Amino acid sequence: MKKNFINSILLTFLYAFIAVFAVNAQVNADFSGDVKTDISIYRPSDDNWYIRNVSGGYSVTNLGFTGDIPIPFDFTGDGKAEVAVWRSSTGAWLGLKSEDNSFFSNTLGLAGDIPIPGFYDSDSKADRAVYRPSTGYWYIEQTGGGGSISQAFGTSEDKPVASDYDGDGKDDIAVFRPSTSTWWILSSANNTTSATQFGTSGDKVQHGDYTGDGKTDLAVFRPSNGYWYIHRSEDQTYYAVPYGVSTDVPVAGDYDGDGKTDPAVYRPSEGNWYISGSSTNFGTINFGIPGDIPIPGFYRAGDIPIP
Numbered sequence: 001m002k003k004n005f006i007n008s009i010l011l012t013f014l015y016a017f018i019a020v021f022a023v024n025a026q027v028n029a030d031f032s033g034d035v036k037t038d039i040s041i042y043r044p045s046d047d048n049w050y051i052r053n054v055s056g057g058y059s060v061t062n063l064g065f066t067g068d069i070p071i072p073f074d075f076t077g078d079g080k081a082e083v084a085v086w087r088s089s090t091g092a093w094l095g096l097k098s099e100d101n102s103f104f105s106n107t108l109g110l111a112g113d114i115p116i117p118g119f120y121d122s123d124s125k126a127d128r129a130v131y132r133p134s135t136g137y138w139y140i141e142q143t144g145g146g147g148s149i150s151q152a153f154g155t156s157e158d159k160p161v162a163s164d165y166d167g168d169g170k171d172d173i174a175v176f177r178p179s180t181s182t183w184w185i186l187s188s189a190n191n192t193t194s195a196t197q198f199g200t201s202g203d204k205v206q207h208g209d210y211t212g213d214g215k216t217d218l219a220v221f222r223p224s225n226g227y228w229y230i231h232r233s234e235d236q237t238y239y240a241v242p243y244g245v246s247t248d249v250p251v252a253g254d255y256d257g258d259g260k261t262d263p264a265v266y267r268p269s270e271g272n273w274y275i276s277g278s279s280t281n282f283g284t285i286n287f288g289i290p291g292d293i294p295i296p297g298f299y300r301a302g303d304i305p306i307p
């Protein structure tokens with residue numbers, strides 16, 4: 001009897017642990033492992049990453065140099081994102097393991113590629129991946145034993161927007177085509193292709209699970225009017241919310257950790273963060289100086305500002 005009780009407690013902990021991991025795959029730039037996006041910036045003038053913690057303090061980590069692209073993903077599978085960059089000149093993936101701060105490096109990709117790491121297989125480690133606009137090919141190194149993937153999907157103008165649109169727990173290969181504002185998605189669940197027109201010229205892609213159903217919603221930030229347009233995965237309707245001004249950098253993420261992506265912007269001229277929390281009121285948070293680059297914005301590698 002007592003043994004059964006202990007077993008059920010252990011099972012409860014196990015399920016809680018699995019639940020945290022399942023959600024974590026969707027939370028961008030979570031360095032601390034609390035399943036919340038962390039306010040964080042890369043400072044090109046000193047190559048330091050400044051990561052804010054929940055108590056308002058911050059950590060400083062030196063990694064990278066000008067031109068590197070931050071790739072804040074959990075490559076080791078411990079639930080915390082690594083401080084890591086992709087270097088286009090050599091195709092190198094460089095980072096510091098969250099477990100012990102030890103250095104790691106790999107190579108994948110060529111100059112002109114766009115890094116698009118993600119959770120393409122079903123383990124908890126992020127997979128290295130690049131999109132090659134010149135050929136429309138994707139190259140993915142799966143960590144879960146499935147080997148390498150090379151897949152044609154896209155054209156030279158497309159931006160890679162891989163994410164879990166079908167909700168099977170794996171990121172789907174996907175591209176956004178600016179000339180027609182069309183999202184082309186190759187479902188990992190059934191290998192079928194869909195195309196959905198959503199957005200207009202000049203929009204910045206900001207896809208995420210805003211509705212909290214476990215499926216990524218198509219979404220854009222429109223600098224011309226400061227509105228966010230979000231296409232609900234549940235029923236393909238959409239809604240619009242005003243949040244930001246034309247010069248803001250959109251940095252959507254789940255900052256309050258409720259499982260729903262929050263619209264958010266970083267205002268470079270002030271170093272201020274404005275977060276429209278789905279369950280928390282953040283107010284204005286100052287974190288950064290002019291010239292800094294907000295790290296959560298790099299999650300959507302298809303639309304990154306290259307430093």
Ligand SMILES: [Ca+2]
Nearest residue numbers: 125126127143
């Ligand atoms: Ca993986």
Ligand SMILES: [Ca+2]
Nearest residue numbers: 164168170188
């Ligand atoms: Ca999927």
Ligand SMILES: [Ca+2]
Nearest residue numbers: 211213215233
């Ligand atoms: Ca959704």
Ligand SMILES: [Ca+2]
Nearest residue numbers: 254258260278
């Ligand atoms: Ca949220």
